[in-house]
Amino acid sequence: MMAQIQQEKDRLDLAPKKFNMWIFIFTSFMFFAALTSAFIVYSGGKGHGLSINLPGVFLYSTATILVSSITMFLASRAAKRLQFGKQRLFLWSTIALGVAFFALQIYGWSLLVNMGVYFSNPNASQSFVYVFTGMHLLHIIAGLLLLANTLVGSYRNVPQVKNLYGMEMSGIFWHFIDIIWIYLYVFLILNQK
Numbered sequence: 001m002m003a004q005i006q007q008e009k010d011r012l013d014l015a016p017k018k019f020n021m022w023i024f025i026f027t028s029f030m031f032f033a034a035l036t037s038a039f040i041v042y043s044g045g046k047g048h049g050l051s052i053n054l055p056g057v058f059l060y061s062t063a064t065i066l067v068s069s070i071t072m073f074l075a076s077r078a079a080k081r082l083q084f085g086k087q088r089l090f091l092w093s094t095i096a097l098g099v100a101f102f103a104l105q106i107y108g109w110s111l112l113v114n115m116g117v118y119f120s121n122p123n124a125s126q127s128f129v130y131v132f133t134g135m136h137l138l139h140i141i142a143g144l145l146l147l148a149n150t151l152v153g154s155y156r157n158v159p160q161v162k163n164l165y166g167m168e169m170s171g172i173f174w175h176f177i178d179i180i181w182i183y184l185y186v187f188l189i190l191n192q193k
Helices: 002-043 057-080 084-114 124-155 160-191
Strands: none
Touching: 002 124, 002 160, 057 084, 057 160, 084 124, 084 160, 124 160
């Protein structure tokens, strides 16, 4: 009886945090929508188009983040089935893929610099590539920290209600930043040369 009361209290304590996550996701979505709107307005002017082809590494980073969504889903499913070893394995995999995504994006920046595309650029459309990817990488860092916190909690054997809550919050955020990247990548591909 006492354990059931504690679980109910834990659930109630976590509800406002979940609401805050959805508010953060909504504001992040609006932020990226505003950035892409600014790009459209700016690039509509004469001679302000993107006028570059994105390096192919951005396609590889897209594939990497898609696979990370699969491993995040598998980690959540394992947590629900009380398969903690698999949960940890898939969380580690998701973190590794997130770090690989981050590294591929930075490598993409170096390829852009080699192409003569710099952040400070007379054609701000090209600067937007750095802004889009840079702001997304900040979200990736936040996602990696959230995943690491969830992973640590799984090793500390937190109560299952908190474990599932951590997995749910991590999953929501990680899938969101995956969707945002796909949106940005498709947007940039459609607006290149």
